[in-house]
Amino acid sequence: MRRERQRLESACVFCGSSDEADADFLRAAGALGKAMADAGIKLVYGGGGVGLMGAVARGAHNAGGEVLGIIPTFLVGKERALEMVEHIIVDNMHERKMLMFQRSDSFVILPGGIGTLEEVVELLSWRRLDLHAKPVVFYNPRGFWEPLFKLFQHTVDEKLTPPEFMQAWVSVESVGEIVPALLGQGREPFPSEAAVGRRG
Secondary structure: OOOOOOOOOOOOOEOOOOOOHHHHHHHHHHHHHHHHHOOOOOOOOOOOOOOHHHHHHHHHHHOOOOOOEEEEEEOOOOOOOOOOOEEEEOOOHHHHHHHHHOOOEEEEEEEOOHHHHHHHHHHHHHOOOOOOOEEEEEEEHHHHHHHHHHHHHHHHOOOOHHHHHHHEEEEOOHHHHHHHHHHOOOOOOOOOOHHHHHOO
């Protein structure tokens, strides 16, 4: 039986924390924050004021949107926690990721480095295990994420990952497509989402 879709109220944004990121990426992050605020979607993010993280949070906050930053104690100074928005300070990275997952109805992946990759792979692994069915949208400017998608396809070709895994996300090339892609997917929660919350 098909489950009823729920209204999408929040989105977690995973993205880079480097101030040296491409200026186009930084502008796009700010534009996404504004678009989320305009759509009434609460931003959940890593809590920092640097890089794309800071840009998306400022974009949402300056447009009157709700913002929740979740950051571990040891990164408060390093990632310059953005004091203008609501924060939850946690003890470690595991707790940060778990809380970000629990507080979000959906996920947006912007360009990022190794930390973003780690977050994405865990998120999609949970999706692969049917622990959640929350929408996942990649912002893929200039084919940024194509190498990762090719690696995923390689694991499918080698029969290590089921083919349906490749349908676990949507990829868009413009910022303006991100919010419509999230809303178009809706949210169809699995009962087993509670299992994710019991980890750790």
